Amino acid sequence: MSESSTSIIVVGAAGRMGSRIAALALDDPRFALAACVVRDGSSRDGEPLAARAASRSTPPLVLKNPKKALENAVSCHCVIDFSSDAAVLESIAIARASGAALLVGTTALSDRSVAALRDESRHRAVLHSANTSLGVAVTIDLVARACRLLGDGYHCSIVEAHHIAKKDAPSGTALRIADAVRHAGHTLNDDQILAMRGGDVVGEHTIRLAGAGEYLEITHRATTRDLFARGALHCAAWLRDRPAGWYTMNDVLGLPVRS
Numbered sequence: 001m002s003e004s005s006t007s008i009i010v011v012g013a014a015g016r017m018g019s020r021i022a023a024l025a026l027d028d029p030r031f032a033l034a035a036c037v038v039r040d041g042s043s044r045d046g047e048p049l050a051a052r053a054a055s056r057s058t059p060p061l062v063l064k065n066p067k068k069a070l071e072n073a074v075s076c077h078c079v080i081d082f083s084s085d086a087a088v089l090e091s092i093a094i095a096r097a098s099g100a101a102l103l104v105g106t107t108a109l110s111d112r113s114v115a116a117l118r119d120e121s122r123h124r125a126v127l128h129s130a131n132t133s134l135g136v137a138v139t140i141d142l143v144a145r146a147c148r149l150l151g152d153g154y155h156c157s158i159v160e161a162h163h164i165a166k167k168d169a170p171s172g173t174a175l176r177i178a179d180a181v182r183h184a185g186h187t188l189n190d191d192q193i194l195a196m197r198g199g200d201v202v203g204e205h206t207i208r209l210a211g212a213g214e215y216l217e218i219t220h221r222a223t224t225r226d227l228f229a230r231g232a233l234h235c236a237a238w239l240r241d242r243p244a245g246w247y248t249m250n251d252v253l254g255l256p257v258r259s
């Protein structure tokens, strides 16, 4: 690990997102993987992360349950949690033991977990984002700006498309975009948020502002789920040198922070 690389601990490392974050970090000299944490009782507890990964780290990197991660705490710059609501308190404890910033990408957090994260942000840099795509954060900012500039004479609608297996509709991202539209003073009825499900579409959101004689569209297309993992690593590198506080994706991108 070089002096400048950002060392991370991944909580939820056996999951879809966590395993991609760990794999991308291992392939990127700007990051060092300090530990990988799996659910207590996981059959993967104690397993080497992967033959290649294990051979590159000394001692070999094994998946640990949260208790073992705390007992053998290693220092790092940022704990990245993509797991479940139940893990948030454990991730806070691991970040404390590691002297690290905390990035939580886990969605659908309980009020109790969000309150615990807010509280912890008095002691370390904390960012919770249900969407760590940098492009989505910029899209939301562009939409808010367009709404403010064009005013209520332009009618807003949001169309989103996702793969057939996606359970929620409309997507959490569509709801965040809708929130930004309304926050910008625009009227947006729920029936103007349309969700399409089919095929293997990773994620597509189009925001249309239609006025007299013209319409404007802003579209974000996700082509791989890795964008969330890459965005999470980008956020971790940004968070590592921040003072204690509560941060958002807008802070990471230097965009205006909405009240």
Ligand code: NAD
Pocket (backbone or CB within 6 Å): 011, 012, 013, 014, 015, 016, 017, 018, 037, 038, 039, 040, 042, 066, 082, 083, 084, 086, 087, 088, 090, 104, 105, 106, 107, 108, 129, 130, 131, 132, 133, 228
């Ligand atoms: P997943 O089910 O594949 O992985 C979650 C992993 O967390 C599982 O391996 C599970 O065993 C593990 N886990 C659960 N409790 C744990 C604990 N206490 N300690 C350690 N590990 C624990 O799910 P996923 O697709 O990887 O998504 C994980 C979370 O990230 C979900 O909340 C999802 O909605 C969210 N997500 C966020 C973004 C984003 O951009 N922020 C993108 C995709 C998914």
